[in-house]
Amino acid sequence: MGMRVPGWVGGLVEESFFVGCEAHESRRKNEKNIFCLACCTSICPHCGPAHRHHPLLQVRRYVYNDVVRLGDLEKLIDCSYVQVINLITRYICVVLLIYLS
Ligand SMILES: [Zn+2]
Numbered sequence: 001m002g003m004r005v006p007g008w009v010g011g012l013v014e015e016s017f018f019v020g021c022e023a024h025e026s027r028r029k030n031e032k033n034i035f036c037l038a039c040c041t042s043i044c045p046h047c048g049p050a051h052r053h054h055p056l057l058q059v060r061r062y063v064y065n066d067v068v069r070l071g072d073l074e075k076l077i078d079c080s081y082v083q084v085i086n087l088i089t090r091y092i093c094v095v096l097l098i099y100l101s
């Protein structure tokens with residue numbers, strides 16, 4: 001039984017969130033709190049329209065950790081095929097999906 005971690009999980013761990021978006025420095029509410037699974041990058045709400053056809057994941061703040069909600073992941077991925085594990089990497093707590101094949 002092999003395990004496959006989707007490529008975007010690495011991006012989710014590497015990206016920083018809740019920092020200002022370089023592309024929208026002059027705009028208010030430019031904190032990057034969305035992760036685009038297609039582009040494997042963090043984006044701010046102003047970047048959203050450019051990615052509206054991509055699967056997007058809302059990142060939330062929970063006690064100094066950046067977290068994603070399982071419910072949000074379920075909308076994107078069929079969780080009947082995945083085992084969900086909480087992984088704390090650096091300051092970031094992400095929900096890591098392990099595909100069981
Ligand atoms: Zn995108």
Ligand SMILES: [Zn+2]
Binds near residue numbers: 043045
């Ligand atoms: Zn932006």
